[in-house]
Amino acid sequence: MSTAQNLREKRLKKLEKIREIGWDPYPSSYEKKQMINETREMEGKVVKTAGKLFSFRTHGNIAFADLKDETGKIQLFFKRDVLGDEVYKHLSLLDVGDYVGVEGTVLKTTAGEISIVPTKYTFLSKSLQQLPHEWFGLKDTEQRFRQRYLDLLLNPDVRERFNTRTRLLRHMREYLDGLGFWEVETPIFHPQYGGANAKPFTTHYNALGQDMYLRIAFELYLKRLISGGYERVYEIGRDFRNEGFDRSHSPEFTMIEWYEAYADYHRVMDVTEGLFKHLAQKLNGSSKMKIDEKEIDLSGKWPRITMNDIMKKELGIEVETASQESLLAYCTEHSIGLIGGETKGQIIFAIFEHSIPEKLIEPIWIIDYPEDVSPLSKNHRSKPGWVERFEGYIGGKEICDGWSELT
Known part of the structure; x- marks a missing residue:
């Protein structure tokens, strides 16, 4: 039996033990009152929070763990004399990767570490798989892209990239809405593909008995909206092109297109240049950005x-x-x-x-x-x-x- 199988078997036995003592290892909900970054600012106060365990170590009558959520990390400082012998003994059922809820007081340890001293802990989801070691992270490129959830858990810069993308889309909308553009949604299935020079994905619409194409661009339908009387429209969404796949090309990708009546290409460049400057200020607080080792100035x-x-x-x-x-x-x-x-x-x-x-x-x-x-x-x-x-x-x-x- 492999090491991974052995570890899974051990965790399955712990899962069985949790159920034997009458605890639900997968409850339906949990009232989380504070995010972890908030608890770090609440020294001396009682908190109730939850997250995923990223380390766990015992030292006789005390135990330490690191609890993380999407906002940060805090140390858990378990004490036998606070939890009681029976509840403290059941800490042995915890594993790295488990989701846990805790209630307790926030304090600083003698080493100066902000910690929660739990008076109660609750299993929220028992993990049956071992996480890669946090210290070494997830380095294998193949595994990172096939298991993005692990990449997000173990590589903070990846989560920040995801968050930046969300903020970028928000500020794109903010800018174009401010110029009087209307955001619209147009069909993804097209009876005829067009608007770009690309090979489409083909599917079949059973109800109509008709072949359809996943869109390669928004253009044709956005232009119909202009013909219908709208003067400024934009769409942010997914396009699909059945072509190459490399670091800069994906068959499924997010694109933005906008159209403005009465505008020539100089006007479109003006709007686009303004968009990039707006995004730089909103995301970086500066017109300067770094690409590889080059510092680029978008101002002027x-x-x-x-x-x-x-x-x-x-x-x-x-x-x-x-x-x-x-x-x-x-x-x-x-x-x-x-x-x-x-x-x-x-x-x-x-x-x-x-x-x-x-x-x-x-x-x-x-x-x-x-x-x-x-x-x-x-x-x-x-x-x-x-x-x-x-x-x-x-x-x-x-x-x-x-x-x-x-x-």
């Missing part, structure tokens, strides 16, 4: 530079006037893979994608794209063959894109 007006000008600056290529043959030669010389049969605009975009993004560290807008790679964008008002499209870059990565919409 972000430069807007055309694709032609950035490629001329960084690569020395004047793509607007360059011949298709010279661009193909550049791709060959720099090992830029092409399928064959690309148009000039597609070759320009391939060179850009291969060579430029990693150079765009500070916030910047790249504007005016070849029409060959931007089918949903309005033609540029003064440059034939180009469209009014933008992409925003921060820290060497594309963070958003948009355009003056075809009407």
Whole structure:
């Protein structure tokens, strides 16, 4: 029998013993009156709280444990003379990973540690599996992503990332609502997919006898709302693309799209730039943020530079006037893979994608794209063959894109 099986068997016997003495190891509810971070500020007062045990050790007539909830951790200081012999003896039924409720007084130990001295403890959920050791944490990447609940329990920075994401969505809504946008929900099942260049997931709607697609974008239905009389709408939700899977691409992901009547791509860039500055202030209290080891400052007006000008600056290529043959030669010389049969605009975009993004560290807008790679964008008002499209870059990565919409 493996070690894990042995430990499970021992815990099952403890579970049986808990039931024998008349305690319910899985009660329906518990009246938790304080979060643990609150109890730490209540020295000298009686509290009633609950959480998960992350350590447990006995020393004769006293025992110590660490109790955690989503707000923090506090030490439990069990005393035989406070609990009584019989109840103290049953502490042996506790294991790391159990959920426990405690009532008692908050005090400082002689070592200066804020602790709860329980007068009563209650089993709330007996754990039958052993947690990974908290000191070493959960390091295996495969296990972390397959068992996110363990990752959340043992890696505080992961929980903070989850919390930051929640706050970010809240502040996104706050910003757009303040500009008069309406948040909407549109269908996830589409009879026809569109709004992006991506391969969809297919399913079947039995009641209609019809194949349907999980949406790859919100665009088509949001535009219908604009046609129906709304002037500013946005949606935050899940999109699904049946494509690659890596650190920066997931087949299921959260996206935000918004549409505004009467606005061109300069207005959309203004709104987007304002959104990022708003989020930075709300989440960091500063316009500065760190990406890897680079400090990025989002304040000030972000430069807007055309694709032609950035490629001329960084690569020395004047793509607007360059011949298709010279661009193909550049791709060959720099090992830029092409399928064959690309148009000039597609070759320009391939060179850009291969060579430029990693150079765009500070916030910047790249504007005016070849029409060959931007089918949903309005033609540029003064440059034939180009469209009014933008992409925003921060820290060497594309963070958003948009355009003056075809009407």
